[in-house]
Amino acid sequence: MPKPTLLIGLVLLLILLLAALAPHVLAPYSPTDFDYKAILNPPTARHPFGTDNFGRDILSRVIYGTRIDLQIAVFTTLFPFLFGTLLGALTAFRGRWADALVGRIADLVVVFPFLVLVIAIVAVLGPGLTNMYIAVSAVGWVSYWRLTRGEVMVQKKAEYAQAAQVLGYSPARTLLRHILPNAVTPSIVYLMTDMSLGILLGASLGYLGLGAQPPTPEWGVMVADGKNFMATAWWISTFPGLALTLAGVTFSLIGDGLADALRPRA
Amino acid sequence: MTGATTAPLLSVRDLNVRIPTPAGELHAVRGVNFDLKPGEVLGLVGESGSGKSVTLRALLRLHRPPIAMSGEVLYGGQNLLALPESRLRAVRGAQISMIFQEPMTALNPVLTVGEQIQENLREHRGLRGKVAQDRAAELLDLTGIPSPRARLSDYPHQFSGGMRQRAMIAIALASEPKLLLADEPTTALDVTIQDQILRLLLRLREELHMSIILVTHDLGVVAQTCDRVAVMYGGRLMETAGVEELFHHPRHAYSLGLLRSLPGAGAHRQPLQPIPGGPPNLRYLPDGCTFAPRCLYVSPACLGSEPPLMMLEGGRASACVHHAELPAVSATGLEPESLPTQGVNV
Amino acid sequence: MTELTPAAPLLSVRHLTKTFPVPQGVFARWRGQPQRAVQALTDVDLTVRRGETLGIVGESGCGKSTLARTLVRLYDADSGSVRYDGQDVLTLRGAALRQYNRRVQMIFQDPFSSLNPRMNVGQVLREALSVHRMRPAEQIPARIAELLSLVGLPPEAAGRLPHEFSGGQRQRIGIARALALEPECLIADELVSALDVSVQAQVVNLLLELQERLNLTVLFVAHDLRLVRHLSHRVAVMYLGRVVEVATTEDVFDAPKHPYTQALLAAAPTLDPAHRTAAPALSGELPSPLNVPSGCAFRTRCPAAFDRCAVERPPLLTLAGGHEVACHLYSGQSEAALPQAAVLQAPVPQPGHS
Amino acid sequence: MQTSYVLRRLLQIIPLFVAVMVLVFLMVHLIPGDPVSTLLGDRATPDIVARANKELGLDRPLIVQFGLFAENLVRGNLGDSINLKIPVLRLIAERLPITLFLTVYAAILGVLMAVPLAILAAVRRNTWIDALIRAVFQVGLSLPVFYVALQLLTLLGARLGWFPIGGYGDTFGDHLYHLFLPALTLGLNLAAVLVRTLRNSVIEVLTAEYVEFARAKGLRTRVVMLRHVLRNALISSVTLLGLNIGALIGGAVITETVFAIPGVGRLMVDAIFGRDYPVIQGLTLTFAVLVSLVFLATDLIHARLDPRTEHR
């Protein structure tokens, strides 16, 4: 059965990946080189998306930014996803005190102001993407832990999981081979939402000076950079803004599509 | 039983329901025709997925677009399928009520039982406040719930399964309907409670002069409760008959197969007589009789075009080409000798 | 009816008790409120003989599934003992437990949820065969084909996912999976309840045939009395976590002794439209398993209940012919109190009836 | 929903509170940078810095400082802000209501937007209306908050002059007027999250048998939608809303900056950048308590909406 949502999402993702993998092929200029003679040029044939206050080509920056932003999307979510999901599976499957302990830690993480944590980490390690990843990971796993835990709690009561036990399979096999594949779908779907949230968070932290550092062409920071030129040079923030939206739509379509595709047929 | 001359309470003519799905259109109900007499209990039986529930919901035009309904559901001289929404509401819930299989899911979990009864009283009887409350308590009492007044403020989850089913019946009866559509009202219940509920329905039918359409797949329930039976298979009616006639002399190969496949028809621990194969896929129906692929009596006559529901003697009808050749069931030993004729019934 | 030589019991259950504590707040515990618990199994005694089919019937929530699950160690019992072929089942751990599970297989009720929706039939069977090293790797494909044909599925079924099968076919897959381990004993919990009658019969026939061929011992849990009657050599009737009556199928269905059994049989609708009764067989609802009545659990609905039923729990007595029943009506002392006109449709039970 | 449950939940906050306290204390004191140098700037000589540190007691061993902090805390004293030189409690008392006002306002706007649109999208699912609603919110969800905020400010504030640009106002009515745009900014974000789940749960509830039953009763569509569909659909969204409000309280930083709202978000950022230990600590603790309370309130509302909820 063709899944139009998933299909469109995947096509968009392919485009993004292409830009991320071969920006030098697609981009007409360097993303960081200044051109004093072309400062704040509006979109023209030479610079289809215009130039910024350093005369840098916005199109090239948007294209090079794809890699950065996809990287943000992946790195802000990958560890939380893996760690949270696995931990959720383990604590739900076996943990009595471990479950309670992780629960308390999760409470702590949730009530602790995220910003304090980010800035603390950034203060120790310096701002920049890597440290943002660390900060986000320190918090992000909780959602996946919750989701997976809840789902494993349900799935472990499902008859197929009990069947695995009665068939004399080891607990590890029961969990990893049978329960987890059926419990991971909500996490994967959430992962897609989380990826756009990750990019947005990167933009927000960029606004506070804690995210991607210049001259890195990161979309969120580019939108922020264009903030002062919104009245005179709309193109500076508009195009990276469109790129952000495109990425958001892509992840959301894939998320919806995956939710559909991964749902086991009854 | 009332004579054949009485005007029907409800007439269904060429009812069709088409459900569009991503995998193609599903023609779930195909040309269903039947009449229901006042005060009659009609059993609608058939395997899971045969279209019983879809038919029942179509009678009240409950299906929403994109599900399409066609044909006629004649009640009180008007076609319910063509009535404007406002006029329909005067029938729906007022003249014709409906109850469902799973009372836990059919009762709104966040409203008290009292609220759900009074909602109906307000809509169709114009009762409000204290009066509505008293009437609601009366209704609960009627369905046999002890200390009804106190239970009005309970939520459905505070009721046991049997009580929920009673509460749902109370809600459905609040408007004093002429016809009750019951979609497997006892399937989720234990035998002892099922027994209580079925007898309650029969009692209420007598007291309130209602007709009932009872959807079930339990032939025992049919035998114990219904006046007439309609057998459905693959979205079509296969046979309609008086209940005794059906059980003793089914005139459709499917009905026969169904009765034969029941345990108790053969000797202890001997193989049963299943109908081979599985239910038809409504998206890819075979040409000819839908049941033909599983039928023991199949002949080339069955395979051409789909046999229509033919009127037979004694007010019964069958869609089986071979209806005349089918044996009576008693020969196969529906009730084995070991069963006592009196007393314990299994 | 197949004649059974009274063999030594393969599985014997003694005083098996299982409760499910209802989670309670610390405050309630701190205030000294007693821990509330669902009384799922109370003092259950049963024996299953090699090669026989023991039917277990009873209303929803009476503990049938809990018993089945406790027997395969999905649940841990609170107390009591289960012996299987001389082995103490309840203390088995690790590899020994897995070995026991191989010998005693459970087949589940729900044809939709009992198969991993992401594994195709071949994978399901291969896993069972390889985990327990039932066959060397090179023989596995042949064995899979063999198993499929044993349960009446075409060989190409191996490549398909569960959702591509009908309910009856899925139950066959479940059975094939259990059979892959070559078990001695099958515990079938509501094996065919979810299936349409026409398909039910197919699965029942399969079970009968397999039992014959493989000399399986079967514990057949169901609430369909007709089915249990057809399949079982002996039948145990449960009510609210207790076994109230155990006897041969004939005895249970033709001469039920416990008032509950009598009511249960009376409530089941017969297939004969000519025999209708107006009054319900039993009034009242099942009591909450959190709050099981004192003494005899059935006394609140029992038309024959008397004083003693409220205070003393009737033990499971063995009457003549091995008919076991847990009812004060049948203990010697209660003879005098026996009501002469019980409001039951069933024949009034005679103490000491054989 | 017994008092004992509420009490127990409140008591559970205490250990959490202690953990948060220890964590935040260690965190702020161990990260590089200190309030005095930051405040005095690059020019101050070492002895001026040393003197200021001594005055503030920052030269003492960490454990002693923690002891003092804990002792003061028990007495309900959060200390004085190092930068602003006024008691932290007063600072929070001044700023917190503003942020709470904004948060609640945003939540209300968000719900007001999300509920009707989610129902509309669900009822008209897979039509262009549904697609449009989802697309608009998707765009809102993909763009950075500051960008959306500035666009709203430019359009509705500067261009059309409908709303004031930033600020907070003095009277309640003023607050409503001034905080409309920031609340809308946050509300849009919230609505985007809510619409998604709410739409799905409305779709789910629409197919529930009790809705079918309600229709079979012959109830008006409006009654069916409001009494039967919405209330049940909301149940699943309440928890999400609670989680998001918790995040909003701490996450209003950017909105507060753009709209020049003197709330705790901005205060927090300034305090962290300025290493104003007492303020960071005070705000973190306040935040922890508040979020816990919001979660508790969420659970209570959830229980209100769903009588089946059992508190354990």
Add this chain to the structure above:
Amino acid sequence: VTRGGQMVYGRYADSLFLDPVLNDANLDIWILTNLYDTLLQPTDDGKSVRPGLASAYVLSPDKKTLTLTLRPGIKFADGSPILASDVKWSLDRARDPNNGAWNGLLDSIASVAASGNTITLNLKHPDPSLTAALATFNAAIMPQKLFNAAPGKTDADKAKAFAEKPIGSGPFVLSEWKRGSYMVLKRNPYYWKKGEDGKALPYLDTLRFEIIPDDSTRILKLQAGEIQGAEFIPLSRVAELKANSKLNMLLFPSTKVNDIIMNNRPKLKDGTPNPLSDVRVRQAINYATDKTALIQLVTFGNGKPMNSFMSSATPLFDKGQKGYPYDLNKAKALLSAAGYKNGIDVTSMATSGSADDQALLTALQQMWGAAGIRLKIEQLDTATKTARYRANDFQMRTGAWTDDIADPSEITGYYAVFGATEAAHTGFKNDTLEKLFDQSQQEVSAVKRIGLYRQIQTLYANAAPTVFLFETPYPVALAKNVKGFVQIPLGYNIFERTSLEK
């Protein structure tokens, strides 16, 4: 002029602590003179002083006694008279070494005597910057009685209480302060200065500071007419606002210099050798810096190249300084001569989130790269950056300075003299320069002092401990009808003559 009305002025952040002596930040300093008056006042060009509360002052021939005459009839904002004892108390408090960070400015005072309307300052040594110091915010005159009446046990506690509702003798008096949000200043009816119309200043009835942290919002609000002035307009938007006919985009000359501070020590904190210890390398970097291009890129043409470490608005700035013209070849040659044929790697700390730092360093990265100087940018939050800087744990950093006092000694003492802060933490030390500076601190002759400062500036430039970049103005945008506002080179916002014209 039109009198009356309220002017709303958008600030980017709120003040912290309104005590002239104990405050620490420009956020306070730059508005304090509106609340507190000083004996002398800086002139609008920031280069000299004029009478304030003191109507006249006389320096004794030995240059060791300064006698000031208090203006008659002057009052605090509550109407109580300003007494000589208030002056003595205020100056004693301001020069107490235990009080605040600014007491060093009044270091030369040995004692203060007050009698009648005469204040006599006895000096430890002649001090050419004393009059400028008396015109500086921390030498503000405060009401001794009111201060002592403030609740609190210690001076510090009293100061906290007093600073919440300060009473001074400036043109305005604080009437309401909602921290983080706004501050309302009311006209001080007792202010001594007269306006053009011969009546007492200020013209405005009310001055309201609104705190609007976001630049864009501040500008939007100004454009919408909700406020009449906005400070810290991003230089990127100056041109746009200049073109706006409803606004007055002003660039006030400032003492602000922007530079790159270099660590001149042979080894960095972590022990690695530091090429910047070689003067040729430091010069090379200076030559490799194209200031004109930087001004275009970073300040959008709104800056001026630096030729000395001090700004051209600082008194005694030497106009003859040549600085470092852009010369890539010279840069390369110097590097080679220093033995770095393959170039060098350097790292600069930057303030994270600062658009200016970002722009500057990315531009430098490109420029220097051409000379073989490979720049790595290390972004740090302000607190961390400061901590690292104070620990001399850096190789390069972005730096900026504004004078607080109308005298070159402050910046020189910080940048060029080793002192307690090791010459802006560069570790630079030049004995000749130190001697010249000591001399200049006691040299009262203006002409001689000019000569000394010329030498100092030349010595400093040759040693190049820092990279000279550019000077930037104070960008302030005002509504067209706002007249008479100045921000002097020291940064003080002067509202006493500000009026809203019809």
